[in-house]
Amino acid sequence: MVLETERTILRRFTEEDAEDLYAYASDPRVGRAAGWRPHVSVKESRDIIRSVFSSPTEFAIVDRESGHVIGSAGFLPRPAVGRDTSNEIGYSLSPTYWGRGIMPEVVRRLLRYGFTDLHLPEIWCAHGTGNLQSQRVIEKCGFHFVFSQHLSTDLEKDRLTCFYVLTREEWERGEGRHG
Numbered sequence: 281m282v283l284e285t286e287r288t289i290l291r292r293f294t295e296e297d298a299e300d301l302y303a304y305a306s307d308p309r310v311g312r313a314a315g316w317r318p319h320v321s322v323k324e325s326r327d328i329i330r331s332v333f334s335s336p337t338e339f340a341i342v343d344r345e346s347g348h349v350i351g352s353a354g355f356l357p358r359p360a361v362g363r364d365t366s367n368e369i370g371y372s373l374s375p376t377y378w379g380r381g382i383m384p385e386v387v388r389r390l391l392r393y394g395f396t397d398l399h400l401p402e403i404w405c406a407h408g409t410g411n412l413q414s415q416r417v418i419e420k421c422g423f424h425f426v427f428s429q430h431l432s433t434d435l436e437k438d439r440l441t442c443f444y445v446l447t448r449e450e451w452e453r454g455e456g457r458h459g
């Protein structure tokens with residue numbers, strides 16, 4: 281499955297993407313916000329591609345202009361948090377590309393994929409408190425806040441995480457498409 285947006289192509293990761301992934305996942309600003317340690321080698325990035333990014337609903341974000349992988353986005357499983365948030369979008373982007381509205385563009389495409397191709401009734405998204413950049417993406421894409429919960433991540437034992445949802449009905453009404 282390949283999805284397209286104005287500035288990106290979303291496709292499955294391959295092991296050849298390990299160097300591009302390492303180039304941004306080794307930057308501590310990326311993992312710190314998302315709750316994981318910076319990658320320490322291209323080999324570690326390749327291992328992540330083989331394990332975490334092997335899911336068919338996880339996409340490499342390819343910049344159309346350069347042809348490089350500049351981020352990841354997709355539906356990733358999260359261990360149970362007390363209610364079913366299983367259709368949850370997660371993402372990260374190379375800091376070189378921050379602030380250009382790329383992730384909202386990608387998330388909107390994933391919402392269309394999730395609601396029309398996967399027939400999901402609702403889609404979740406979450407951020408750690410203080411991750412204002414991710415919070416803004418979530419708000420601009422039309423999600424609304426539902427609950428927060430303390431969760432442990434690779435970096436913190438007790439990170440307060442805020443969960444948001446967008447239902448198919450809300451999405452069909454056009455919420456978040458132009459934010």
Ligand SMILES: CC(C)(COP(=O)(O)OP(=O)(O)OC[C@H]1O[C@@H](n2cnc3c(N)ncnc32)[C@H](O)[C@@H]1OP(=O)(O)O)[C@@H](O)C(=O)NCCC(=O)NCCS
Pocket residue numbers: 309310311313314371372373374377378379380381382383384406407408411412413414416417
């Ligand atoms: C969260 C993330 C994907 C946002 O992607 P993006 O394409 O930059 O999103 P946007 O361009 O819409 O910017 C979102 C907000 O970030 C802020 N921002 C923009 N550029 C920034 C920069 N260089 N430094 C810090 N904040 C910046 C702005 O407040 C912006 O909100 P606004 O549009 O209301 O002004 C990206 O910041 C990232 O990869 N962060 C690290 C990983 C992460 O947090 N993943 C999500 C885990 S929940």
